[in-house]
Amino acid sequence: xxxxxRDVPVVVVKRLPRYYRYLGExxxxxxxxxxxxxxxxxxxxxxxxxxxxxxxxxxxGQQGYGYDIENLHREIGSILGLTNGYKTIIVGAGHLGHxxxxxxxxxxxxxxxxxxxxxxxxxxxxxxQGLPVQMMETLEDFCMKNRVDxxxxxxxxLAIEMVVPRLVKIGIKGLLNFSYxxxxxxxxxxxxxxxxxxxxMTLSYKITQNTKNGD
Amino acid sequence: xxxxxRDVPVVVVKRLPRYYRYLGExxxxxxxxxxxxxxxxxxxxxxxxxxxxxxxxxxxGQQGYGYDIENLHREIGSILGLTNGYKTIIVGAGHLGHxxxxxxxxxxxxxxxxxxxxxxxxxxxxxxQGLPVQMMETLEDFCMKNRVDxxxxxxxxLAIEMVVPRLVKIGIKGLLNFSYxxxxxxxxxxxxxxxxxxxxMTLSYKITQNTKNGD
DNA sequence: TCTTTTTTTTTACTTTTTGTCAATAAAATC
DNA sequence: GATTTTATTGACAAAAAGTAAAAAAAAAGA
Numbered sequence: 001x002x003x004x005x006r007d008v009p010v011v012v013v014k015r016l017p018r019y020y021r022y023l024g025e026x027x028x029x030x031x032x033x034x035x036x037x038x039x040x041x042x043x044x045x046x047x048x049x050x051x052x053x054x055x056x057x058x059x060x061g062q063q064g065y066g067y068d069i070e071n072l073h074r075e076i077g078s079i080l081g082l083t084n085g086y087k088t089i090i091v092g093a094g095h096l097g098h099x100x101x102x103x104x105x106x107x108x109x110x111x112x113x114x115x116x117x118x119x120x121x122x123x124x125x126x127x128x129q130g131l132p133v134q135m136m137e138t139l140e141d142f143c144m145k146n147r148v149d150x151x152x153x154x155x156x157x158l159a160i161e162m163v164v165p166r167l168v169k170i171g172i173k174g175l176l177n178f179s180y181x182x183x184x185x186x187x188x189x190x191x192x193x194x195x196x197x198x199x200x201m202t203l204s205y206k207i208t209q210n211t212k213n214g215d
Numbered sequence: 216x217x218x219x220x221r222d223v224p225v226v227v228v229k230r231l232p233r234y235y236r237y238l239g240e241x242x243x244x245x246x247x248x249x250x251x252x253x254x255x256x257x258x259x260x261x262x263x264x265x266x267x268x269x270x271x272x273x274x275x276g277q278q279g280y281g282y283d284i285e286n287l288h289r290e291i292g293s294i295l296g297l298t299n300g301y302k303t304i305i306v307g308a309g310h311l312g313h314x315x316x317x318x319x320x321x322x323x324x325x326x327x328x329x330x331x332x333x334x335x336x337x338x339x340x341x342x343x344q345g346l347p348v349q350m351m352e353t354l355e356d357f358c359m360k361n362r363v364d365x366x367x368x369x370x371x372x373l374a375i376e377m378v379v380p381r382l383v384k385i386g387i388k389g390l391l392n393f394s395y396x397x398x399x400x401x402x403x404x405x406x407x408x409x410x411x412x413x414x415x416m417t418l419s420y421k422i423t424q425n426t427k428n429g430d
Numbered sequence: 431t432c433t434t435t436t437t438t439t440t441t442a443c444t445t446t447t448t449g450t451c452a453a454t455a456a457a458a459t460c
Numbered sequence: 461g462a463t464t465t466t467a468t469t470g471a472c473a474a475a476a477a478g479t480a481a482a483a484a485a486a487a488a489g490a
Contacts, residue, residue: 011478013420017413021395035436048480051437063437064487080416081423095317099310105395105412111419150418174422176415180236180320190421192414197320198232199407200365200391201295204326205228206405207364207389208296226446250468262468263448270470278469279455 008056008079015053016076018043023073035066082110086174087148091163092155093118093126093133096178100152101129114146119159136163143170150174157181223271223294230268231291233258238288250281297325301389302363306378307370308333308341308348311393315367316344329361334374351378358385367391368398 022043026034036054040047054060054067057079061067077083088111090097100106101116116133118124123133134142142148151167153160153175160179167175174190177183185191237258241249251262251269258265269275269287272294276282292298303326305312315321316331331348333339338348349357357363366382368375368390375394382390389405392398400406 009478014417016420017410017416020416021410021413037436046480047436049478052479055438059438061437062487063485064435064489066436079420079423081419082416084419084423086419086422095310095314099314100411102310103411106415109412109416111415149422150415152415173425174418176418188425190418190425192418192421194409194411194414195232195236196315196318196409197324198236199409200321200326200367201232201235201297201324202229203365203389203391203405203407204296204299204301205231205294206407207301208294208299210388210403210405224446252468261448263450264446266469266471267447276469277455278453279457279467281468 012053012056016080019050019053020073020076020080020082023069023076026069027073031069033066033068036061039067077110084149085110085112086150087112087114087146088150088152089113089115089117089143089148090152090154091117091139091167092153092159093120093123093128094154097152097154098128100154101131111150114148115142117142139163139166140170143167143172148172150176152176152178153183154178227268227271231295234265234268235288235291235295235297238284238291241284242288246284248281248283251276253281292325299364300325300327301365302327302329302361303365303367304328304330304332304358304363305367305369306332306354306382307368307374308335308338308343309369312367312369313343315369316346326365329363330357332357354378354381355385358382358387363387365389365391367393369393372396 022039036047036050040050043050051061054072057075060072060075088106090101090113093101093116097116097118101113106113113129113131116128116131117136117139118133119136121135124135126133143151149172151172151174153163155163155178157179160177160181160183164175164183164185168185168189172189174192175183175185177191177193178196180195180197182193183191237254251265255262255265266276269282272290275287275290303321305316305328308316308331312331312333316328321328328344328346331343331346332351332354333348334351336350339350341348358366364387366387366389368378370378370393372394375392375396375398379390379398379400383400383404387404389407390398390400392406392408393411395410395412397408398406
């Protein structure tokens, strides 16, 4: 089993979390093996694509047998870096930050929430998920001391512009950006954007198309 | 200017919201025209792609001049269906639902929030964004009377399975799904998923790659 | 051992992106 | 006011990327 996985296309990477989820569910149900055909039917994609995707990082399957779910699940998790136990903070303790802190799947997937920050003194010390909300002044100190890897940015556009450079400066590795702006960082900082309005607009487009064709 | 826009590739549609956002920002700054080259540099994509994309729904540009931003912005908005004024409800008034209700961009983009629902009696009547949280019993009645188009689903996986069929039954047109499961609906109901954990996992992958190559 | 299943690998096809260039509009020059 | 120059699109072509199908190979199970 090759562990090399250089040059995996972005589209494939984007599909990995979904595979991971489905495999996890099967595992929970006690299923131990599955063929690409079966999995494809379940997920609504072609068996060919599944096989092609899995082959990007070495053959996990066995002819005549299929894929060992536990093994495959673990491998994909490892490829995604879930085994690295990235330490995570949330910046912005508003409703969104709060919701994300409570999002149990994050911890389940190996992301350890170690701190929550906000600039509003009224929130100072309030406990969310066992963690006290800290003031922005302590951001750098805390991140350095606790070797924080990821910052989840749940704050408005304006605040973002102040915070991002500070996080970049102390060597943050990744940013999950929920604000409605594209942030600029050096190439060695990974960024993933979640633009909620964009999703709503895409939905709007789909509805508009449906309405056109349907009625 | 052709208004027909059949068969616009999905990849292009996914890019439209971002164009819309950038054009909106330029408009706000008072810029009235822009060339594909300039816009491309700003957005980090090739000028060629921009022209190709815009041409999917008819030529909006003018040789030697560029694109009229106001016109282009309005056209993209119309293609996305933002002018249809879709009526929207949020199901689930937890922190996530709350955050989404406060998300000002939704209203700005023409989505009118008309109702918020939750099953927790403790939240009944609590006012969010001027709207009282309603109990789940009134869901069908309310949606029919108010001709609700879109439901934003901010509830856990288990609750989803109960709610979706009810919404489908009363003819909901679109669902924005935040729960960590893929929902199944008839073809005439549009669905857009926002799987937060997936984004975090993709980020994790990127970090892992950076770490490998960088160090 | 032989058939069946199912992956891997290869090949073909489709979609998407990028690059080029003629056509055209605007601006500048004469 | 006519002519030249510059800017920039739209359309097409080429390249790249991604997806699906087909062929070949390996293992499982009878």
